[in-house]
Amino acid sequence: MSDRQFEALSRDVDEAVRRRARLVQDVLSLGPARAARAHGVTRQTASKWAQRYRTGGAAQLSRPAHRRRTTEELRHAVLTAPLWMPTTKWSSRSIADALGVSQSFVARAWEAMRSGTAVSEDLTAATAGRRPEVLGLLVTAEHAVLALQLLRPPGREDPAPPPRVDPAVHRSLRTVLASDLVRREVPATPTTGTEPFWDEVVNAADPDATLMTLESQAAPVPAEVPVRGVCRDVDEWLSLFPVLVGWGPLLSPAPALQLEGELRSWAREPRRAFTWVRPATGAARSPGSAARPPMRHLGPERVLADEIVAAIRQGIAEGRIAGGDRVTERSLAGRLRTSRAQVRTAMRLLERDGLLTITTGHAAVVPVVTTNDVVETYAARRALGALVMRAAVRWSPQERQSVGESLDALERCAATGDVHRTGEADIAFQNALAEASGLVRIAPMLEVLADHLRMFIAVMGLDYAYPIDAILRDDRAIFEAIDSGDGEAAAERWRVKIDDAATYMLGQLAAARARPSGST
Structure with a gap:
């Protein structure tokens, strides 16, 4: 074909x-x-x-x-197009071309996203004088729930009109609403299975904010949520679009792109509930402080590059791919439902980061991990992290709060005994520290190096189980040293942490090599 x-x-x-x-x-x-x-x-x-x-x-x-295609099938395809179009830069014309319909048909299908309803009018009244922000999204077989917080603008009784919303955020909001249309493919989710999501949402909220939900169907929500907007049908859910746009910038472009990318990836194979909570960004600043750019540019190419890494790691976990295997543009484009040209651009980003090696024949080679790879990666993290620790002592109260929240999230993950989630929370804590340091060039370097470690673990096929108590001990000590203003003590604690992790990784690499071929 x-x-x-x-x-x-x-x-x-x-x-x-x-x-x-x-x-x-x-x-x-x-x-x-x-x-x-x-x-x-x-x-x-x-x-x-x-x-x-x-x-x-x-x-x-x-x-x-x-x-023949029914009108309802075509309407459904238009409304879900943000989830399956080859690129996030879709338009009404590109959707019409893809489906072989007119642009006027697309416009009519989107009509539900333009008309006001009773629930949208109630929400407009409930949020008067307050500024909404998205905290998270939950999609189960039973409902889609958008969690928000309502903040009072400081020093103003009559808030200024909301600023213009980035068009990319507009597209992300359409993607969020489209997620409810594919939720019937998700297996049933027990109520207890959504508790971690709500714990993260409540923890991510500002202490002075009011929590609010928008629900496509009535959903069980925590008692901490006093404001709820419950839709009666899909048209009411879709009618929330003009309300969301009218509220102004609910999300900045970087987390909006991250949310959209994760939703599109999930929608290809929705075999579980979808959960997303806005990452801590440390965006709140003390008065007069300059805003910094995000740690890593999350444009469409970078989002796709991250999806490629996730697809390769999943393929390794499932035994379909191993270190040294070739991965073709064609197979990735088919799996990720995008064009080969876009895959090629994203693969160049990954080659630049050292995560793949592009070869002839429109393919890339998954790396084979060597001792030198591990030593070099940890040496770089050791040196760069020490700079971060010394600089982080200058954090603002808001940045300290962001790092503290990341440490709290780490402790909650550790309490579950889940090694993988605790490891990811450890990396999130390190990223929060990097952003709080103000070293805007070093922060994205550390994030790329973290991707290398994830790839190493996947390629080596390890039952990676670095001790949770050691992670907690080191991160608590680092936080306390920075909080006391002792950058040198924090840097030394970081070096110990990285040296211990490198020793563990090298030991696992040696064990993997000694393991007979084909054994688990």
Whole structure:
């Protein structure tokens, strides 16, 4: 099947057709066994659709010829387009072209996103005089819930009109609302399964803020949420769009792009509930302090690059990819439902970061971890982190609060005993410290090096279990040293932390090499 045929089928209005196209594409590039595992189907199913394509061509993957697309199917495809279009820079024209409909049809489908309803009027009244901000998003089989906080603008009884919202944030908000239209593909989620999400939302809220939710259907929410907007149907949920836009910048572009990227990735295979909580950014500043740029530019190319890394790590975890394997532009474009040109651009970013090596044949090689890789990466983190620790003693009260919240989140993860979540929370704590240091060039370097460590762990196939108590001990000591103004003590505690982690990683690498091939 040509790339053009694959692209056409991957944008088909029929979700079943899109899934078949992706399945066959993976069968042709990975083989039926790996493709079946990746898509959660049997090998017989994977082979069946591949054989139908080989014998009858692309038409065998499409809907029966006698069945025409219904108006409701086309409307659904328009409304969910932000989740499946090849690029985040979609427009009404590009959606119309992809579906073979007119732009006026797209406009009519979006009509529900322009008309006011009773719930939108109630929300406008409930938020009068307060500034809403998005805290998180939860999508389960039963409902979609957008969690917000309401802040009172300082020093003003009559708040100024909200500033113009970035167009990229507009598109992200449409993507958020579209998530409710695919939630029926998510397995049922027990109420207890959403408790960690709400814990993070409550923790992320400003102490003086009022919590609020927007719900596509009535959902169980904590007692800390006094303001709720519950929609009766999908049209009321979609009608929230002009309300959200009218509230002004609910999210800055960087977290909006992150949320959109994670939603698009989830929507390809929504096999679990979706949760996202706005990362702590330390954006609140003391009066007169200069705002800093985000730690790492999260443009569309970087978001896609992060999705590629996540896809490779998942492939490694599932046994479909190993260190030294080639990963083609074609297979990644099919898996991530984007164009090969966009994948090529993102892969160049990853090559620049040292996470992949581009080869001939429009492919890249997954790195094979060596002792030198580990030593070099930890040496760089050791040196750069020490600079961060010394500079962080100048943090503002707001920046100290942001770092403290990251440490609190780490302790909550540690209490669960989940090694993976605690490790990710440890990295989030380190990133918060880097941003609080004010060293705007070093912070993104540390984030890239953290990606290297994640890739090392995936490629080595480790049951990585660095002691949780050691993580807590070191991070508490670092925080206390910085809080007391002793940058040298914090830098020394950092060096000890990194040296211990490097020793552990090298030991795991040696054990992995000594392990017989094929053993687990």
